[in-house]
Amino acid sequence: MDSTLVGQGGVVDDDVSVLGWGFIGAGSISDDVAAQAISEKVVDPVAVYARRHEQAAAFADRHGFRAVYSTIDELLADASVEAVYIALPHSLHVDATIRALRAGKHVLCEKPFALNAAEVRQGIAASNDRVVAEAFMIRHHPQWQWIEQRIEDGSLGAIRHVLWSMSLDFPEPVQPPTLPGQGSILLDVASYGVNIARMAFGSEPSSVSANTVDLPSGVDVRVSAQLQFGDGTAQIMVDARAPRISTVRIMGSNGYIDVLNPVHAGADGIARLSYRFGDSEASDIDFVRAPQYALQLKDFARCVALGERPAVDLTDALGNAECLDAIRLSASRNGQLVTV
Incomplete structure (x- = not known):
């Protein structure tokens, strides 16, 4: 390799x-x-x-x-x-x-x-x-920009499937939430997976089926959702109460990319991914020292100066919110398929 x-x-x-x-x-x-x-x-x-x-x-x-x-x-x-x-x-x-x-x-x-x-x-x-x-901020990290470029240049072929699976091992809250949305794993973490799935497919999902596990306070701590994009699918699975692990895979008709550090770099400061395109051998890339928060603010300043569109503007934010709304609605209906 x-x-x-x-x-x-x-x-x-x-x-x-x-x-x-x-x-x-x-x-x-x-x-x-x-x-x-x-x-x-x-x-x-x-x-x-x-x-x-x-x-x-x-x-x-x-x-x-x-x-x-x-x-x-x-x-x-x-x-x-x-x-x-x-x-x-x-x-x-x-x-x-x-x-x-x-x-x-x-x-x-x-x-x-x-x-x-x-x-x-x-x-x-x-x-x-x-x-x-x-x-x-992850959209400004060099590894995700590399992934976006591979999607855009056709290296992966047609996108078929996106899997975003994460567990966080968050502690139990010491007191019930005092504000709406506080502590929601859907809003805090699953939103990343939804954003990346929409970026990968370059479109909005047509339908969603989802389930959540909620605390007695109503805060969701587990989310499982399937998003339909034409003939492709995305699966978003996030658990706040399981040992920390992440598995992110983007599969296309010509290959795949596995992202091992999808949100933050590892303890060694490295964000690592593996990929394979066509008949080539599998390869790894290690991205070292990427100040993604600073890159995000720098790009924002560039958009202000040049009048350009941010990577995640309000049109994109609306698409993400509509999908999260559909996940929430489907979960309230025991996983019933919901049109986005």
Whole structure:
């Protein structure tokens, strides 16, 4: 089996200006994004807001943000803030996005952009000429860009099947959720599989059949869904209560790609995939040091500067939300086939 090592030496500088960013939300994901983006010098850290002021102040100290605000509207009134990154609880995403858009800011919102398709449409209605993107950072990772290129150039042939299977071994929640969508494995993890399946097929599914396992609180902790794309299928299987493992395979009429580190690199910093096209021998590729959060923010700035479409814009976010809605509806009907 052949093996290739692909180095990723950081974010390459170009002529795109660094944006002044306001972070709305100061939790663990914001920590990861800020640390990487600031290290790679792709953001100007202007301001931060969190629902707990002391959390925002500590966040600002860690990452060098110049201002800490007690309300979202105060942050949005700061003229130095050109774009906002939103990483609040899922149910608060759309309200914060619309307020930011009305203030004239560009918006990068964590996935899921909204709880459902109806909320995404509210964001679309408010977007005007601002750049708005859903933060599926994996779409900016070199391994997924390599995969997209292989799909587009026909190396895989016609896509026949996508399998996204992940288990997370998440701990039991210490208290019931206080906000809609909080703790949902469908919104948190299965949404990745839906997005990748839609990218691979280059279309929206025609129908969905799904089942979920829910806690007494109503939070889903296991999802099994089959999506129909013409004569191809995608299977999305995610379990929050099983030992950690991931299996992602994209199969085409001319080969396959197995993705061994689909969301985050391994402990050694390497994201590895295996592939085989046509009659060639199976090969491996190791992608090393890929700062996908920084790459995401850099690409967002490029879209702002050049007026280009983000990799995951609101049209894409709407397609994902409609599919997640269909999964939820099918599960509520004991796996009944639902048209998307």
